[in-house]
Every structure is written in C-alpha cells, then in structure tokens.
Amino acid sequence: MPIPTLTVVDHPLVQHKLTLLRKKDTPTGRFREVMRELSTLMAYELTRDLPLESFSVETPMARFDAPILSGKKLCIVSIMRAGQGILDGFITLLPSARVGHVGLYREQETLTPVEYYFKVPEDIEERLVLLIDPMLATGRSAVAAVHRLKEAGAASIKLAVLVAAPEGLRTFHDSHPDVPVYAAAVDERLDEQGYILPGLGDAGDRLYGTR
Ligand SMILES: O=P(O)(O)OC[C@H]1O[C@H](OP(=O)(O)OP(=O)(O)O)[C@H](O)[C@@H]1O
Ligand SMILES: O=c1cc[nH]c(=O)[nH]1
C-alpha cells in the first residue's frame, strides 16, 4: 500500500495570498485575482519533481545540452465550479497541458457530491493528472472526482487544494492512498454544515458573487 503524502506549501507568498483570500472583506474581483496568483505558485510546487532530459540547443553563443521537460504529458482537471478559480494559473505555467472538467456540487443537507459534468481527454491514461479544487472539506468531492478519473483510465494523479480540513484529508487518503495531496494550509476542523474553520467561506460563491 503506498504511503499517503501531504505537502503543505509554506512559501511566504503562498501564505500571504491565502490570508488575503481568507479576509471576509476581500471583494469578488480581488478574490478572483489573488486566487489566480496563488494558483501559479501552487502549480510551481506541483511540478517541482517533473523529470528533465537533455536537449541540444544552439544559443547565439554556443551549442550545449540544456534541460527540457520529459516524461508524461500533463492534464489539468478542474473540479467545477470553484476549481475554475485556480485553473488559469495552472494553464499559464503549463500552456500545452490538456484540460479536463468534473462538475460536482455538494448536496446541501447530506453533503453528498452530485456529478453534473465529466469530460477528460481520451488519452488520460498516458498523462499525469493535476486535479485542482480550492477546498477539501469532507473530502467526498475529491474522492468522487478521483474515482471517476481512475474509471476513465487515469493512473497517475496529484491533488492540489488551497485549504484542507483534517477530516477531509483522512477520508481522501483512506480512499486514494496513491494520490499525493498538496495544500496551502490545513485548517482546524469542519463546522456542523461541513464548512472549513477558519477556512475562507464558500469558494465558489466568493469567486462568482453568488450565495
Ligand atoms: O470536500 P467536500 O465536503 O466535498 O467539499 C469541497 C467541495 O465544496 C466546494 O464545491 P461546492 O459543492 O460548493 O460547489 P461549487 O464549486 O459549485 O460552489 C469545493 O469547491 C469542493 O468541490
Ligand atoms: O469551507 C468550505 C467547504 C466546502 N466548500 C467551500 O467552498 N468551502
């Protein structure tokens, strides 16, 4: 059984920007902007261990062997809606990655994730999947998304979230011990409605100004 891994991205810029997202009076436009900035930093961390190979390049001065990315191609998969808030930053750093979407919302009473959309590239089994969602609360949405990705053939997946609850991390690791998790923060706990405390509120609502 693989050992579940959790990487908390403790870079000062990540922590500073996350604080801006947490502030309840950060307005929608600014929230969206900061989430995008933060997501480029998360993408940087998630790709830290990508393999490199040598490529012969001619600079204006000389020919030499320079490093380029090798290994599996990438697929970024966003868990809608709130995942869209961190998708742009990932695409900015990884412009040739394919992009997939999983549409999920939590049913309010039971917190059961309900799927309304699923579209991923056909060759997903050949790609490293970077699954993204700002929030991991009960963990059930991420568990369901990974389950669907594995059904579609994905064999290599990393999960990136901004804020995770300890309860959700346990549930996720129990279901998918092979999927490493990257988070900007692990918060205290869930409240009675399944929101993360202290968290940042409802990420989708704050991104899009809904309630
Ligand atoms: O870990 P869980 O308890 O499953 O909760 C986390 C999910 O909740 C939020 O989505 P939400 O259901 O609010 O949908 P939205 O993105 O459309 O707002 C969030 O973006 C996650 O997908
Ligand atoms: O705190 C939470 C929990 C689930 N989804 C959110 O957007 N925020």
Ligand SMILES: [Mg+2]
């Ligand atoms: Mg929401």
